[in-house]
Amino acid sequence: MESKDSAAHVDDHYDAWFVKGLQEFVRVPNLTMMADKDFATNGLIQQAMEVVDSYINKLEVSGITRHVFHPEGSNPLVVYVVEGSEGATKNVMFYGHLDKQPWGAGWEEGLAPNDPQIRGDYMFGRGSADDGYSAFATMLSVKSVQLAGGKLPRIVLVLETEEESGSPNLIPLLNLAEGVIGKPDACFCMDSGALDYDQLWLTSSLRGVCNMDVTIEGGKVGYHSGETGGIIPETFRVARALLNRLDNCDTGRVTEELQVAVPDFKQQEAENLAKMFGDKLFTKYDLHEGVQCVEQDNIPEMYLNNVWRPNLSVTGAEGLPPIAAAGNVLRPKTTLRCSMRLCPNTDPSDAKKVMTEKLTSDVPYNAKVTIDNCHAGPGWCQRQLEDWLHNSLNEAGHKFFNGKDYGSYGEGGSIPFLKELQNKYPDTQIVAMGIVGPGANIHGPNENINLACARKIVKTLAHVINTAGNL
Ligand SMILES: [Zn+2]
Numbered sequence: 001m002e003s004k005d006s007a008a009h010v011d012d013h014y015d016a017w018f019v020k021g022l023q024e025f026v027r028v029p030n031l032t033m034m035a036d037k038d039f040a041t042n043g044l045i046q047q048a049m050e051v052v053d054s055y056i057n058k059l060e061v062s063g064i065t066r067h068v069f070h071p072e073g074s075n076p077l078v079v080y081v082v083e084g085s086e087g088a089t090k091n092v093m094f095y096g097h098l099d100k101q102p103w104g105a106g107w108e109e110g111l112a113p114n115d116p117q118i119r120g121d122y123m124f125g126r127g128s129a130d131d132g133y134s135a136f137a138t139m140l141s142v143k144s145v146q147l148a149g150g151k152l153p154r155i156v157l158v159l160e161t162e163e164e165s166g167s168p169n170l171i172p173l174l175n176l177a178e179g180v181i182g183k184p185d186a187c188f189c190m191d192s193g194a195l196d197y198d199q200l201w202l203t204s205s206l207r208g209v210c211n212m213d214v215t216i217e218g219g220k221v222g223y224h225s226g227e228t229g230g231i232i233p234e235t236f237r238v239a240r241a242l243l244n245r246l247d248n249c250d251t252g253r254v255t256e257e258l259q260v261a262v263p264d265f266k267q268q269e270a271e272n273l274a275k276m277f278g279d280k281l282f283t284k285y286d287l288h289e290g291v292q293c294v295e296q297d298n299i300p301e302m303y304l305n306n307v308w309r310p311n312l313s314v315t316g317a318e319g320l321p322p323i324a325a326a327g328n329v330l331r332p333k334t335t336l337r338c339s340m341r342l343c344p345n346t347d348p349s350d351a352k353k354v355m356t357e358k359l360t361s362d363v364p365y366n367a368k369v370t371i372d373n374c375h376a377g378p379g380w381c382q383r384q385l386e387d388w389l390h391n392s393l394n395e396a397g398h399k400f401f402n403g404k405d406y407g408s409y410g411e412g413g414s415i416p417f418l419k420e421l422q423n424k425y426p427d428t429q430i431v432a433m434g435i436v437g438p439g440a441n442i443h444g445p446n447e448n449i450n451l452a453c454a455r456k457i458v459k460t461l462a463h464v465i466n467t468a469g470n471l
Helices: 006-027 044-059 128-147 170-176 235-246 264-277 299-307 348-360 387-400 417-424 451-469
Strands: 064-069 077-082 091-097 117-119 122-124 154-160 186-189 201-206 208-217 311-318 333-342 368-377 407-411 429-433 448-450
Touching: 006 044, 006 122, 006 128, 006 451, 044 064, 044 077, 044 128, 077 170, 091 128, 091 451, 128 154, 128 448, 128 451, 154 170, 170 417, 186 417, 201 264, 208 235, 208 311, 208 348, 235 311, 235 333, 235 348, 264 299, 264 407, 299 407, 333 348, 348 368, 387 429, 387 451, 417 429, 448 451
Parallel strands: 091 154, 091 186, 186 429, 201 407
Antiparallel strands: 064 077, 077 154, 117 122, 122 448, 201 429, 208 333, 208 368, 311 333
């Protein structure tokens, strides 16, 4: 009888274990702590941890141990360790998280955040793609290599419980778990995205972010706008002038002080992706008839504007009444929340300084400006991968993703802890990948996971850890 390879074992367990387990996980109504004031006491995150653990136990992975770190005043961190095969030299870490984004409104008829429905290749539900699948994918890949009689490196699966709240305790928790985790040779962060579901995608870079609220005040109270317009400075106009210092309102280009020259590899990536995807890079967004995208005639530039260059969005406002309640008043103040995406290798504390300086110095009319709620996080650039990892990922791409090499692309969003992880493990090869592809809509309504692609990712992980086990 011919013995099965790890991919065949993945297939054997996929529906009955992976899909079922992930459905069970989606049914747990646990939210991230920022969206759940009872997070610490209602036991929901523990319930999510238990669902994952009960499924992992069903797999009967040999050599597995579980360690929970939950210091007073912090959140739990779960670490599974699978001892490596005899003679194994590598320690491979996987990262995922168990907390979920708020449910949000607008779920389609028949779908709900905690009711995992399967339609064709897709399973819908909050926390499916972001990021419940990561624990199931890692453990099924490990078990499949064991069943196929392959060699394994030492495996460490780290499951965080506060990623959607900005991971405030992650590094202290990793320090606490150091004796169990050891020093990873490679770390797979499974919480990123994919450009499509037909190729294996790695994230080559992520942007940083610097958010701050700027409040501009003139009069101590509001006055009749007819009586005082032209006398008291209009705070919205002052805000417009200040924002123009951050970006050019005609082009969207952010101040040169926050620009970093585009490196050759990024330029190359932009040109390759423009060739591969063309208009698809922007036609997937639903715009009103006739509305054009920024730089839509120059797709490599559009791509670089999105993944490399800084970019400003105003994401909230206060001091402006709703239209229905707006009288002819010269309002006393305007507050705007400024969200600046940063170049992947900009130091966020430098960005904070530049932005604060621009918004608060030489203010027109000497209007009063206050900066609050400043949160900044770093971006990240993937290092060049060692040959074994690069080649193994390409082999997996050829085997499971239509004969294609793996692809690399930059994300416009941010996963700030990657940079912290890289600082903590300076010699570790960090690989960011994920299942969040077109239409996955994590954080929004109808979050879904492409089950066909997730299956290929599990097979890929099995292939790569088997390679690492033989080094
Ligand atoms: Zn996530």
